[in-house]
Amino acid sequence: MGRTKTFAGLAAILTLAGCSNSGPRPIKIGSKNFTEQVILGEIIAQHVEHRLHLPVERRLNLGGTLLAHQALRSGEIDLYPEYTGTALAAVLKEAPSGTSAEVLTRVRSAYLRDFQIEWLDPTGIDNGFAMVVQGADARARKLETLSDAAKVAGWTLGVGYEFEQRADGLPALNRTYGFRWSGRPKSMDLGLLYKALEQGQVTMIAANTTDGLLSKLDLKVLRDDQRSFPPYEVAIAVRQDSLRQTPGLREALVELSGKFTNLTMQVLNYQVDGQHRPVAEVAAEFLKSAGLR
Numbered sequence: 487m488g489r490t491k492t493f494a495g496l497a498a499i500l501t502l503a504g505c506s507n508s509g510p511r512p513i514k515i516g517s518k519n520f521t522e523q524v525i526l527g528e529i530i531a532q533h534v535e536h537r538l539h540l541p542v543e544r545r546l547n548l549g550g551t552l553l554a555h556q557a558l559r560s561g562e563i564d565l566y567p568e569y570t571g572t573a574l575a576a577v578l579k580e581a582p583s584g585t586s587a588e589v590l591t592r593v594r595s596a597y598l599r600d601f602q603i604e605w606l607d608p609t610g611i612d613n614g615f616a617m618v619v620q621g622a623d624a625r626a627r628k629l630e631t632l633s634d635a636a637k638v639a640g641w642t643l644g645v646g647y648e649f650e651q652r653a654d655g656l657p658a659l660n661r662t663y664g665f666r667w668s669g670r671p672k673s674m675d676l677g678l679l680y681k682a683l684e685q686g687q688v689t690m691i692a693a694n695t696t697d698g699l700l701s702k703l704d705l706k707v708l709r710d711d712q713r714s715f716p717p718y719e720v721a722i723a724v725r726q727d728s729l730r731q732t733p734g735l736r737e738a739l740v741e742l743s744g745k746f747t748n749l750t751m752q753v754l755n756y757q758v759d760g761q762h763r764p765v766a767e768v769a770a771e772f773l774k775s776a777g778l779r
Contacts, residue, residue, distance in 0.1 A: 516563035582654035624706035644688035662714035698756025
């Protein structure tokens with residue numbers, strides 16, 4: 487009997503030792519597969535590491551919206567930055583319309599009810615679609631708005647892969663303005679759009695309002711005067727069970743709310759895309775400048 491108790495005690499000690507060696511559960515932070523998302527994912531990762539002193543797994547560059555959303559639902563990741571208008575149209579399949587506050591409320595309610603995912607307060611970025619033409623074209627034709635541009639036939643359009651298919655993308659643009667395009671849109675990686683416009687392969691591109699090159703090149707963003715696109719505020723979408731299981735995680739993430747502007751994000755994107763600086767370095771500098779280091 488004594489020997490049995492001794493073996494049982496040793497087994498218990500070994501089990502506890504094994505548990506302690508495994509350490510705390512890592513926080514898995516994801517992003518979609520373009521520059522802004524990777525930068526935001528890295529900023530979140532570094533901030534969580536600094537605040538909570540817990541291991542963080544970076545699962546950046548996951549893919550498009552639906553892949554990132556599925557990774558969040560399945561628990562492959564705990565959180566990632568998402569856009570309210572994208573969630574509304576691409577995930578929830580709802581009409582892409584409403585004010586920023588209305589869209590956020592609809593998204594928050596549906597995600598909580600259907601997926602047990604919370605949307606934290608927005609970061610301050612509203613990265614909507616930006617229909618962009620060469621500055622010289624805009625000046626020559628006196629173009630200010632999309633309504634102005636729609637009066638001109640024969641634009642050749644360059645788009646990212648999602649824009650052509652999403653209800654809040656090309657279908658919404660065509661429905662609102664009735665563009666008469668020259669042929670089908672040319673789909674390409676988002677990073678190639680500006681080069682295609684510069685080289686004359688296309689005459690208009692569907693870009694994003696926080697793209698770094700917008701402040702560096704002679705380009706014109708055409709104002710969406712008839713509001714065909716919904717708001718695209720950036721917020722962190724995070725699993726409820728992850729918030730419950732990790733003390734302090736909510737408080738750490740909320741510190742990033744309101745810390746950005748579109749101009750800030752343009753600069754960060756340009757530092758990575760235009761100046762080819764390491765994402766980790768850019769993220770660390772941002773956190774320091776924001777008073778979070």
